[in-house]
Amino acid sequence: MILQFGILLGLLALGELIVNTFGLPIPSSIIGMILLTASLHFGIVKLNQVEQLTNFLLKNLGFFFVPAAIGLINSLGVLKDELLAIVGASIGSTIIIIAVTGQVYQLVRKATSRRNRKDIKLSQEK
Amino acid sequence: MESSFLENKYLLISLTFLIYIGAQKLQKVCGLKLLNPILITMCVMMCYLLSFNIDYDTYQEGGRFIEFWLKPAIVALGVPLYKQLSTIRRQMLPLLIAEIAGCVAGLFSVIIIARFLGASQEVVMSLAPKAVTTPIAMEVSSAIGGIPALTAAVVVSTGVFGGIAGFQIIKYSKIKSSIAGGLSIGTAAHAIGTSAAMEQSERYGAYSSLGLTVNGLLTALLAPFLLEIMGLL
Numbered sequence: 037m038i039l040q041f042g043i044l045l046g047l048l049a050l051g052e053l054i055v056n057t058f059g060l061p062i063p064s065s066i067i068g069m070i071l072l073t074a075s076l077h078f079g080i081v082k083l084n085q086v087e088q089l090t091n092f093l094l095k096n097l098g099f100f101f102v103p104a105a106i107g108l109i110n111s112l113g114v115l116k117d118e119l120l121a122i123v124g125a126s127i128g129s130t131i132i133i134i135a136v137t138g139q140v141y142q143l144v145r146k147a148t149s150r151r152n153r154k155d156i157k158l159s160q161e162k
Numbered sequence: 163m164e165s166s167f168l169e170n171k172y173l174l175i176s177l178t179f180l181i182y183i184g185a186q187k188l189q190k191v192c193g194l195k196l197l198n199p200i201l202i203t204m205c206v207m208m209c210y211l212l213s214f215n216i217d218y219d220t221y222q223e224g225g226r227f228i229e230f231w232l233k234p235a236i237v238a239l240g241v242p243l244y245k246q247l248s249t250i251r252r253q254m255l256p257l258l259i260a261e262i263a264g265c266v267a268g269l270f271s272v273i274i275i276a277r278f279l280g281a282s283q284e285v286v287m288s289l290a291p292k293a294v295t296t297p298i299a300m301e302v303s304s305a306i307g308g309i310p311a312l313t314a315a316v317v318v319s320t321g322v323f324g325g326i327a328g329f330q331i332i333k334y335s336k337i338k339s340s341i342a343g344g345l346s347i348g349t350a351a352h353a354i355g356t357s358a359a360m361e362q363s364e365r366y367g368a369y370s371s372l373g374l375t376v377n378g379l380l381t382a383l384l385a386p387f388l389l390e391i392m393g394l395l
Binding site for chain 1: 178182197203218237243259260263268271278289294301309317323324328346351
């Protein structure tokens with residue numbers, strides 16, 4: 037378990053180093069996530085060397101957001117003044133993002149797989 | 163009881179744990195998605211802090227130890243992503259096009275609706291990056307002239323809303339595959355939506371992590387640029 041903490045936090049540290057060195061506008065955690073995926077893919081880290089810890093963290097992912105959520109307490113003033121706009125825009129755009137992302141994915145996927153199928157058919161006819 | 167005990171950091175942190183666990187139990191018993199544990203813990207703790215006049219900085223003396231694990235938890239999302247890597251590589255094009263469409267639609271829609279409902283410039287800018295994970299959203303918010311603290315609050319609320327209503331929206335917008343569903347939840351509701359997707363299935367969760375990662379990157383890169391275009395409109 038200690039090794040698991042070492043690996044996961046080490047990758048995060050590496051992410052911080054990369055972000056600081058290159059002055060990237062991307063959070064270190066996202067870089068760390070990409071580094072973890074890459075290390076697993078290239079066999080530098082084995083799945084059983086991190087999985088216990090990552091399972092625990094992922095199962096409780098929402099909990100780690102609670103302190104940031106309570107931070108809302110500092111913005112109650114603006115929130116009250118512009119509640120309708122904030123709530124309306126957040127809900128409206130969340131619905132739009134879900135519908136657009138999913139639909140566009142399905143459309144493009146359908147188009148590309150139809151083309152692939154045609155390619156296969158052509159090659160079979162040959 | 164001495165009143166300063168009410169703001170003891172160990173008390174505040176243990177309350178956070180216990181209320182969250184209680185809320186999880188409550189949600190399971192009632193079977194209501196609306197009883198989201200993050201939402202309930204947030205409301206109960208805010209009421210507690212307000213009624214005993216405890217400020218957020220005092221809460222964060224303990225709270226930051228919970229928040230510390232947020233970044234490692236996001237790194238952990240690399241595992242489900244790794245497990246789906248071969249499927250992802252096979253459909254790079256549809257995934258990328260869907261992500262760009264979702265990111266642009268999100269930015270445009272949030273700004274247009276907020277403007278329409280009379281939001282001030284500062285609030286509009288705070289809302290713009292609300293679909294992506296907190297650290298990216300706060301970064302973008304301050305870069306474009308928003309209020310990062312408000313952004314953080316809206317990001318979390320959006321995530322909670324996405325986790326509660328996301329699957330319903332997916333059903334009504336006729337999104338059928340678990341890949342498309344996971345992708346859209348992650349794109350719209352970042353890691354909180356992803357934690358709901360994880361409960362659905364590992365595959366759902368993996369595509370949700372992909373959505374949150376790609377939209378995070380795209381938003382960080384595209385938002386300032388797109389806002390400039392919109393300013394010209």
